[in-house]
Amino acid sequence: MIFQLIIVIISFFLDGILSNFLSYMISDLSLFTPYFTIVSIIIIYPFFAKKNNHYFILVGVTGFLYDLFYTNLLFTNTIFFLLIGLIVSALYKKIQLNIITNFFLLVFVIVLYHSIFALSLFIFNVVPITIDNVLYLISHSLILNIIYGEILYLICKYLPHKRQLN
Amino acid sequence: MYKKSKKRRKIIIILIVIFCSFFVLFYSLSSNRKLTLVESFFKDTAAIIMKGVMLPFTSLNANKDSDLTESYVIQKNLNVHLEEEIEQLRDVLDLNQTLTGYDVVNATVITRNRGYWYQTLTIDKGKKDGLKKNMVAITKNGLIGKIQKVTNYSSEIKLITANDVNNKVSVSIATTTGETTAILSGYDKDSNLVLISGVDSRVNIKEGDVVTTSGLGGMFPRGIYIGEVKTIKNDKYGLSKTLGVETSQNFNNIHYVTVLKEEEK
Numbered sequence: 001m002i003f004q005l006i007i008v009i010i011s012f013f014l015d016g017i018l019s020n021f022l023s024y025m026i027s028d029l030s031l032f033t034p035y036f037t038i039v040s041i042i043i044i045y046p047f048f049a050k051k052n053n054h055y056f057i058l059v060g061v062t063g064f065l066y067d068l069f070y071t072n073l074l075f076t077n078t079i080f081f082l083l084i085g086l087i088v089s090a091l092y093k094k095i096q097l098n099i100i101t102n103f104f105l106l107v108f109v110i111v112l113y114h115s116i117f118a119l120s121l122f123i124f125n126v127v128p129i130t131i132d133n134v135l136y137l138i139s140h141s142l143i144l145n146i147i148y149g150e151i152l153y154l155i156c157k158y159l160p161h162k163r164q165l166n
Numbered sequence: 167m168y169k170k171s172k173k174r175r176k177i178i179i180i181l182i183v184i185f186c187s188f189f190v191l192f193y194s195l196s197s198n199r200k201l202t203l204v205e206s207f208f209k210d211t212a213a214i215i216m217k218g219v220m221l222p223f224t225s226l227n228a229n230k231d232s233d234l235t236e237s238y239v240i241q242k243n244l245n246v247h248l249e250e251e252i253e254q255l256r257d258v259l260d261l262n263q264t265l266t267g268y269d270v271v272n273a274t275v276i277t278r279n280r281g282y283w284y285q286t287l288t289i290d291k292g293k294k295d296g297l298k299k300n301m302v303a304i305t306k307n308g309l310i311g312k313i314q315k316v317t318n319y320s321s322e323i324k325l326i327t328a329n330d331v332n333n334k335v336s337v338s339i340a341t342t343t344g345e346t347t348a349i350l351s352g353y354d355k356d357s358n359l360v361l362i363s364g365v366d367s368r369v370n371i372k373e374g375d376v377v378t379t380s381g382l383g384g385m386f387p388r389g390i391y392i393g394e395v396k397t398i399k400n401d402k403y404g405l406s407k408t409l410g411v412e413t414s415q416n417f418n419n420i421h422y423v424t425v426l427k428e429e430e431k
Contacts, residue, residue: 013219019278020421021223068212070277072286072315072322073194074205079187086180120191136355 001054003159004044007152008062011040016070032144033137035110037066039149041081042109043156045088046097052089059085080116084109099150106149107142114138206317210292213320216276217290268387268426271295275421276320285328287311289423292319300385302426307414308391309335309379310423321425326360326392327353327417337362337392338380339409341371347380348409350392353417359396359410367407371398377411387426 048055063081118134273289314324335350352361381388397410
C-alpha cells in the first residue's frame, strides 16, 4: 500500500510542478500537458486487484485533493476519477497487461477524461468549446503522459512488489 | 440471475455518478459561487503545502525574474515629482481611479488551474495580505486578470484570456485621431491574440495602436497596458471591427504577479 501511495503522491506533486515550470524549459505549456495523477491511478490498479474498495477510496481521495489543489472545482474530479477507476478496473479484467496494452489503456483513459470534461463544459455552456479544442488538448497531453505511464509501468513491473493481476 | 442483477446495479451506479458529476460541475463552475468555510480551510492548507513544494523551484527562478518582483508599473513610469503632482491633482479633482491610488502586493504563482482550460492561477497571497475579490492583477507586461476568489492565504486570479461569458474588460484604444473604447472579449489561442470586439468601423485604427484599460465600469483602473493592435477585421456587414491585440505577456509563463490594492486612507 505504501508503494502505491508513494507513486500517487509523487505523480500528484509532479503534476503541479511541471504544469508551472515546464514552460520555462519548452516555452509552451500546452505542448506537453501533464496528467500524471490520472496516469498513476491507472498504473497502480493491479496492486489492488483483491482490494477494490481500498483502490476506490484512494482514487476518490486523490480526486478530491486534485480538485482542491489544482482545479477549484468542487468534487468534480473526485467523481471523474472514480468513474475512470471503475472503467480501468473493468478493463484490467479483460486485457492481458503488457507494454502495448498499457499504451492503449493510457490513450483510452486520457481521451475519455478530456471527452467527459469537455462534454460537461459543453452541456453547461460556461466555456465555449469546440471539437477542435478537445482534439488539441488530447493530442497535446498524450506524448508526455504516455511516456510517464510506460516508465511507471516498467518500474512497477521490475519492483519486488509484483503485480497480482494476470 | 445474481450476475445479471449485479451488472445492472453497476450500470445504475455509473449513471448516478455521471448525473451527480454534471450537477456538481454546474455548481462548481458558477462564477458567483462563494467559498464555504470548510473549502477555504482546505484551500489554505493546500496553498501552504503547494507553496512548500514549489519553494525550491520558485527560488531557482527568482534570479531569472528578479526584476519582476518589484512594483514596476508605477515606478517605471513616474518620477517623484510627477507622482507628487498627480497626488495633488487627484485630491483637487477627487479622483479615485488613477494608477497612483493603488498599493501593490507582489505574489508568487503557486499553481495553475489544471482543469477549466488553464484560465486561472493561484497565488500565495490572500485576505491576510489585504487582497479582495475583483482586485486587478498585472505583471511587468501589463494586465493579466482579476482576483476571482480569496481565502486567507491564497487567491485565484482569472486571466483575461478566459473565454468566459462573464469575463469582459472595457478597453481604450489610442488612435491617431483620439481615443475610442471597446470591449475585450476573448482570446484566440492559435494566433495568441487577445480579441477586442465592437469597435466602430468608422474609427481609424492602425496596427501598432496601443490598447489600455479604459477605467469604465469601475472594475479596472484606467491606463493599464494590455498590448498593441496586430490584426483588424471588419464584420460582414461593415458595421464593426474585431481587433487582435498582441500582448507582451506569455500567458503560459506567469510566475510572479502584482496585485493592485486600493490605498488605505
